Amino acid sequence: MKTELKKYTVSEIVDGFVYNELEGKGLFGLSGKLTIQPEYQRNYIYADGKKDAAVIESLLKGYPLGLIYFNNVDKNNFEVLDGQQRITSIGRFTTGKFAIVDENGHEQIFTSLTPDKQSKILRSELLVYHCEGTETEIKDWFKTINIAGIPLNEQELLNAIYSGSFVTLAKTEFSNSANANIQKWSAYVKGSASRQDFLATALAWAAAAQGQEKEGYMAAHRQDTNIKELKTYYNSVMDWISGVFRDTEKEMCGLEWGRLYEAYHKKSYNPSKVSKAVQDLYGDVYVKNRRGVFEYVLGGEKDPKLLEVRVFDEPTKQTVYKQQTASANKKGTSNCPLCALGHSANKNKIWEQKDMDADHVAAWSKGGATDIKNCQMLCRTHNQAKGNK
Numbered sequence: 112m113k114t115e116l117k118k119y120t121v122s123e124i125v126d127g128f129v130y131n132e133l134e135g136k137g138l139f140g141l142s143g144k145l146t147i148q149p150e151y152q153r154n155y156i157y158a159d160g161k162k163d164a165a166v167i168e169s170l171l172k173g174y175p176l177g178l179i180y181f182n183n184v185d186k187n188n189f190e191v192l193d194g195q196q197r198i199t200s201i202g203r204f205t206t207g208k209f210a211i212v213d214e215n216g217h218e219q220i221f222t223s224l225t226p227d228k229q230s231k232i233l234r235s236e237l238l239v240y241h242c243e244g245t246e247t248e249i250k251d252w253f254k255t256i257n258i259a260g261i262p263l264n265e266q267e268l269l270n271a272i273y274s275g276s277f278v279t280l281a282k283t284e285f286s287n288s289a290n291a292n293i294q295k296w297s298a299y300v301k302g303s304a305s306r307q308d309f310l311a312t313a314l315a316w317a318a319a320a321q322g323q324e325k326e327g328y329m330a331a332h333r334q335d336t337n338i339k340e341l342k343t344y345y346n347s348v349m350d351w352i353s354g355v356f357r358d359t360e361k362e363m364c365g366l367e368w369g370r371l372y373e374a375y376h377k378k379s380y381n382p383s384k385v386s387k388a389v390q391d392l393y394g395d396v397y398v399k400n401r402r403g404v405f406e407y408v409l410g411g412e413k414d415p416k417l418l419e420v421r422v423f424d425e426p427t428k429q430t431v432y433k434q435q436t437a438s439a440n441k442k443g444t445s446n447c448p449l450c451a452l453g454h455s456a457n458k459n460k461i462w463e464q465k466d467m468d469a470d471h472v473a474a475w476s477k478g479g480a481t482d483i484k485n486c487q488m489l490c491r492t493h494n495q496a497k498g499n500k
């Protein structure tokens with residue numbers, strides 16, 4: 112990784128400072144070359160009259176503010192990786208957005224300070240590391256310096272590493288809280304725009320569809336000047352879900368829809384039948400995992416494992432075991448009904464309960480209930496053989 116330590120004065124950093132009141136973000140500095148809080152990322156949180164004032168008091172007393180880190184987007188454009196809150200505090204103060212209390216207990220905004228204090232602030236120097244490097248380098252480095260404040264999450268970090276036209280456009284679409292589609296997306300994708308969750312999901316799906324990881328996809332598209340493919344794929348998944356499933360259930364949120372889309376979108380479905388199947392399964396008390404209902408239905412209702420169908424409880428198994436064993440003893444046959452039917456050495460074997468498993472006489476998937484009337488105990492071998500059919 113290439114790093115370069117540079118000194119900037121406060122007046123250079125706050126040149127062209129813009130603060131967006133509506134979004135609560137410090138946006139630009141360094142005559143427009145510096146993006147302070149990359150748009151749609153987290154908000155400014157120092158505006159509490161204490162943390163922000165402490166930053167200004169430090170400058171007035173000549174205390175160091177600590178290192179600041181910039182990520183070099185290109186030769187003339189930088190983003191703040193660490194130091195967003197400090198820089199925004201300084202920018203807001205010098206543009207008159209808040210006051211500090213002076214040694215006499217009077218509130219002072221920047222322009223009401225004495226000229227020597229004003230110039231002390233503007234001439235204060237900030238130490239900035241400019242960084243440029245590969246993903247691994249930046250990740251390792253992040254771990255090492257143990258950045259103060261709120262750490263960047265995985266997607267924010269990737270955005271910094273692969274920053275460029277593609278990420279900027281992708282964030283405008285997927286990390287924009289003002290995007291009217293967010294409500295619709297939230298039915299199927301968990302998270303928030305400001306924490307980059309929709310962007311992370313869109314990238315992961317589009318990458319997986321091409322057998323790639325998110326990192327590789329972002330690297331390959333880094334210099335793209337459009338996000339058509341990413342957007343089209345994401346919207347196809349969204350449209351497919353709402354086309355197949357008429358009702359929105361809360362368990363649909365956060366499923367692996369990208370994978371399900373790839374596996375099933377070429378099959379045709381009758382939405383009313385799908386809706387009926389989902390409702391039936393939701394009404395089935397034996398279905399433990401409702402999140403599995405959607406893949407179960409998409410797959411033609413063949414894989415009950417997805418539903419984690421409730422198993423027979425211990426008292427039921429014990430009762431059935433006792434009944435079967437008593438009647439087997441009377442007849443002199445095996446207490447496993449399938450062994451009793453056969454001609455092997457186990458024809459008359461009385462199994463212990465620990466060597467038997469409970470089985471649905473009528474398969475659950477064919478409507479058989481998980482109750483005592485539909486329970487039989489089979490020896491391990493027969494139970495497994497039946498389960499494999």
Ligand SMILES: [Zn+2]
Pocket residue numbers: 447448449450451489490491492493
């Ligand atoms: Zn058996």
